[in-house]
Amino acid sequence: MKFLKNKLAVVIIILSVTFLSIIGYSANREKMSFVENGVGVTINSVQGLFYDGFYKVRNSFKFITNFSNVKKENEQLKKANSEFQTKALEYDAAIKENASYKSMFKFSDKRTEYNYIGADIKGISGNNFSDGFIINVGENKGIKKRMIAMTGEGLVGQVTSVGNNWAIVQCLSNENIAVAGLVERTGDNNGIVKGYKDENNKLLAQIQRLSLDSAIKKGDVIETSGLGGIYPAGIRIGSVLSVYSDKGEVMKSAIIEPYVDFTKIEEVFIVVPKDTREIKY
Template identity: 80%
Template sequence: MNMKKNKLTVVVIILSVTFLSLIGYSANRGKMSFVENGVGVTINSVQGLFYDSLYKISSSFQFITNVSKVKTQNEELRKSNSKYQSKALEYSASIKENERLRSMFKFSELKDQYNYVGADIIGISGNSFTDGFIISEGEDKGIKKGMIAMTGEGLVGQVTSVGNNWSIVQSLSNKNIAVAALVHRTRDNNGIVKGYTDKNNKPLAEIDRLSLDSGVKKGDVIETSGLGGIYPAGIQIGKVLSVHEDKGEVMKSAIVQPYVDFSKIEEVFIVIPKNPREIKY
């Protein structure tokens, strides 16, 4: 194959030299002969074919080289894009964490008679979050049974079991938890909030024992009243979804959507009184 290419190259060179000689000779005569013109056409055809072949080979080589470069560039872009996506997720998580801490800080400033111990949720106690969950702090941080768990969004529940470096918290959606509560707008403060599950098994809460003349309505905010000395007053619980009258029991009740999504929380703050003698658990 190489020998054929070498022979073709030699032929083209000879024809080119011959053609140049004819051009020089013809230039002095002003007009080509029939033979000279035929030779020129032949040489030009061979040169065109040879150049076209070389151009195609060169273009193919450049294409292969470019494909390799593009592939490398795409791989670098993919890695870079993956890195930026990871950074964006970290940034988003940091923003959300800062928002949670900011909300908690505002509450702690208003309720400075308490200390607040942060704890991560490390497991579920039971079949779901409605049964309770395990947190990463316990007696070694001053946590005791009966203390309150909350986030910056509102009330989570109550500590029901304590170990040296772990505790179990039952959420507000558990029917075993009862919280003295009031309607923020009307200040009706004789309500009790308990866990409630709707027909679709959605975990909610219910406030009952409200008087029939209570002005509670859809959209009202329910919060802890502080009665009983267990739950600090002013912790938001949720928003009223619907109101119901029970004339036989001579009272009103309301279904409440908790502000905290118990299935999505990642950490809680345990409310610890600075003077434990003021609180009876």
């Protein structure tokens, strides 16, 4: 490329000197001859051609250099953007986790008769989460069968099996789990909450056995009533999606969307009574 630049420069200098000589010679004459005029036009055309070619080559060289720089900058921007997105997701997850802990602490502050043992989920115990999942605490932490699992969002389920350093929790979505439920707004506390799946196999819940005159409606909050002595009162379960009546059974029922997404939880708190006599084994 350097050789090409030097060669072009020499040609341009020769043409410029020739053209200036003709101008000097013609300056002393009133009129330029036809031949001189033709030579001048030709030289100007050729000189312009060389200048255009020279600048095009130089601009092409600049474009190649700039393209390489732009590509490098683009890669750096992509990397920075990826890192920013990762940090944003981590920040969002941290905010949600913090909100969950705040809700959990708010509940534990009200119910000081319990200890709350944190546990990580290590896997599922069957084909899916509705069959139950395995946690990394057991008898070594005072965990016993029928103790309750929850998160800051709400009720998860119940401990059904216990080992030395592990336990199995069955989610509320499992149809074998039943919870005494309360309609927060109306105070109806004679309902039973059980697992339920819709036509799309979505994990939901259902509150049954409410009286026909119950004022339960869409959007109502369902929580544990505390009746039966197993589940502490006041643990949020979910919100009502729809209500229907079964006049043959003389009762109302409602479909509930749980506050906890059973397929996405990573950790739970096991509710351990400080006085273990409160659990009816």
